[in-house]
Amino acid sequence: MHQLRLPLQLLRSARAARPRPARRFATEARLTTDHVRIVEVGPRDGLQNEKKSISLETKLELIERLSKTGVTTIEAGSFVPAKWVPQMASTSEILQHLIKTPPQSHNQIAYNYLVPNIRGLENLIKVLEAEGATAGSRGDSKSTTTTEVSLFAAATESFSKANTNCSISESIERARPIVTLAKEKDIRVRGYVSVALGCPYEGTDVSPSKVAEITATLLEMGADEVSVADTTGMGTAPRTLELLRALAAAGIANSDLALHFHDTYGQALVNTVVGLEHGIRIFDSSVGGLGGCPYSKGATGNVATEDLVHTLHGLGMHTGIDLEEMSRIGAWISGELGRANDSRAGKATVARLAGEKPCS
Numbered sequence: 001m002h003q004l005r006l007p008l009q010l011l012r013s014a015r016a017a018r019p020r021p022a023r024r025f026a027t028e029a030r031l032t033t034d035h036v037r038i039v040e041v042g043p044r045d046g047l048q049n050e051k052k053s054i055s056l057e058t059k060l061e062l063i064e065r066l067s068k069t070g071v072t073t074i075e076a077g078s079f080v081p082a083k084w085v086p087q088m089a090s091t092s093e094i095l096q097h098l099i100k101t102p103p104q105s106h107n108q109i110a111y112n113y114l115v116p117n118i119r120g121l122e123n124l125i126k127v128l129e130a131e132g133a134t135a136g137s138r139g140d141s142k143s144t145t146t147t148e149v150s151l152f153a154a155a156t157e158s159f160s161k162a163n164t165n166c167s168i169s170e171s172i173e174r175a176r177p178i179v180t181l182a183k184e185k186d187i188r189v190r191g192y193v194s195v196a197l198g199c200p201y202e203g204t205d206v207s208p209s210k211v212a213e214i215t216a217t218l219l220e221m222g223a224d225e226v227s228v229a230d231t232t233g234m235g236t237a238p239r240t241l242e243l244l245r246a247l248a249a250a251g252i253a254n255s256d257l258a259l260h261f262h263d264t265y266g267q268a269l270v271n272t273v274v275g276l277e278h279g280i281r282i283f284d285s286s287v288g289g290l291g292g293c294p295y296s297k298g299a300t301g302n303v304a305t306e307d308l309v310h311t312l313h314g315l316g317m318h319t320g321i322d323l324e325e326m327s328r329i330g331a332w333i334s335g336e337l338g339r340a341n342d343s344r345a346g347k348a349t350v351a352r353l354a355g356e357k358p359c360s
């Protein structure tokens, strides 16, 4: 039986919260303990499973609009074989475009690309070099961009096999040269550990200590942060807390961790509050709740960015993100894809902006 502490500190700060202007510079914001960094994964995790082909123009418009919301990290694509994830086939063009024409934003933005193996990273570096660019800052002093990569491993053997066609230990060995080459090229590396709170094949029987062991290995290897992912959305508040305690017991600092919740069972925000209480300050989400998982039947997208931002601001935390603009983007991209907008806060915000009266 697990004891879940009530988020009293968060409730206190919510009472003290006042509407504040969006922060302009991520570096300034990162220094404060009430700042949460949101990693917007919509253009990659959100779009990768869409069956209908999405045009390059729509993807670029999505990334450009997101770049103006105050978000500081955006997953922009994946360097994976097209036969595995056809929707990500235009990733080279996206990187090329973002190098040549970095979106104008008020803050620094890191564009992140998933690389499943060394070949993926080499393909990314080829694009950078062909454009005469490095991963470091580009743009003017107001608007600078960097290029980052993410590699991924899973906490269960069956998911590892389905997602990356190899065992967990083989995936760790695949990760080593990626980290080495990325460091040589001064590219920041994020790691993912999928199915950390439930697996489509092995259910909720996922060992927290196994998740902690893989996370620690990725960090020791040189990953700059690891995002622990509830791919199936099966996580509950007590099991999230148990996992966070296992990560802490393995000596992993909260500052090295991000949490990545899919909202399949509607638990993502509850689990987010558990993470916040535990001291985590980096969370992944996708605008409009875009997404799903081909290996996890019925899995919905990530927690919607609009819902996450609304909750965090309500708790007195800062994200630097303009909720109204994010909500407009959620409505727009849902319409473009012909899918339902999965963000309640987003839909309510758009309705309010349109002058609709709230229901009594």
Ligand SMILES: CC(C)(COP(=O)([O-])OP(=O)([O-])OC[C@H]1O[C@@H](n2cnc3c(N)ncnc32)[C@H](O)[C@@H]1OP(=O)([O-])[O-])[C@@H](O)C(=O)NCCC(=O)NCCSC(=O)C[C@@](C)(O)CC(=O)[O-]
Residues within 6 Å of the ligand: 045, 048, 078, 079, 080, 081, 082, 084, 085, 114, 116, 117, 119, 120, 121, 123, 152, 163, 164, 165, 192, 193, 194, 195, 229, 230, 231, 260
């Ligand atoms: C890892 C592999 C490549 C192994 O796949 P494999 O078939 O075992 O690889 P392979 O080395 O045998 O290569 C197969 C073919 O792909 C080519 N190839 C090989 N690598 C590349 C590359 N990088 N880019 C382009 N082409 C490549 C290679 O040259 C070969 O071409 P062929 O000879 O058949 O013509 C495959 O399993 C794969 O791509 N898996 C990734 C699947 C994926 O992207 N899943 C979704 C992302 S993970 C995720 O969404 C979870 C996350 C991160 O969001 C967190 C969460 O919620 O859990």
